[in-house]
Amino acid sequence: MTLDVQHTLDRFDTCVASLRDKHDPQGPGFSIALTLNGQAIRTACHGQALTDWPQPLTGDTRLYLASESKFWVAALVMDAVAAGRVALDADVRPALPALADCTQPVRLGHLLRHTSGVDDYLYLWHLQLGHDEDDLVTQEQALALIRRAGDLDFEPGTRHDYSNSNYVLLADWLERDTGRPLSEIARDRFFAPWGLSNTSFERDPRRVLSRRARSYQRAASGDWRELPVNLATWGDGGMWSTLDDLVCAEANLLDDWRRHGTNAVLARCSGDDPRFGPADLPYAFGIESMAHDHRRLLFHGGGFAGFSSLVLRSIEDGLSLIVLANVEGFDASAKTWAERLWPTAG
Secondary structure (H helix, E strand, O other): OOOOHHHHHHHHHHHHHHHHHHOOOOOOOEEEEEEEOOEEEEEEEEOEEEOOOOEEOOOOOEEEOHHHHHHHHHHHHHHHHHOOOOOOOOEOHHHOHHHOOOOOOOEHHHHHOOOOOOOOHHHHHHHOOOOOOOOOEEHHHHHHHHHHOOOOOOOOOOOOOOOHHHHHHHHHHHHHHHOOOHHHHHHHHHHOOOOOOOOEEOOOOOOOOOOEOOEEEEOOOOOEEEEOOOEEOOOOOOEEEOHHHHHHHHHHHHHHHHHHHHHOHHHHHHOOOHHHOOOOOOEOOOOEEEEEOOEEEEEEEEEEOOEEEEEEEEHHHOEEEEEEEOEOOOOOOHHHHHHHHOOOOO
């Protein structure tokens, strides 16, 4: 279906106007951009990055991406596959001490597609007694929890069960493979060459970052309550970025797609491989796909501690939507935004 640009812009404007009415401009809010052929054709920033000392959200405000980080980790792993350093069907147990007690082979492709059967470390963390919900969880603790969980929940490849542990393990594999921290690998491969100067993987969410937003929830009293990002893990999350940087990233990803076809980053990550999951599994290698209004949409998103993120692409149209928010309960789901931009009949 041919993209009706004006209709899409009208739908975008209507949606943003509704969101502006819903969210107090003096409270936390959102930053949203729509890009076409690598250029931003609409941007909207509304609300505050900080509420105690008001600082408006802008295009260069840093926000936590949560699980949107997973796409970038998968892209790095698929680079290693393309370079011949590892195969998707490689059993990663010998390389990853956290999987030492698993009795069945865990393939790289299983981790990428969330079909490994490895328990989610956040679930395991919350089962423990004697800690507060706001206690910091470190990478070392996450890997230790995965190892202590022992064997897998199910035979790898037989079903899909989204687990943050998979991408903590992928980050661990990347660091062991290269001997370098994930933050440096991602910076040198993507962030620096593509001009993403305000994008980084952070090992400590408490480290001071310039122009960093805080995230909030509305308390029963009606006041705003700050929500700490209490994850010092990376791979499953850990990435901070800005609306402007993500617009730039989409331009580079689209150019890469058009130049390199099946060898492009998005093509590698969105391909299917029945060896690593049930038939018609929408979650590929760090990216999901869905059919909507005769379009194939590629996306990933995230949500944690009041932060929400979504990058939704209609790659054949050259169109991308970027949604970032710092208020708990903001709807950044792909289905919601696809319907907002391209409402289906009925």
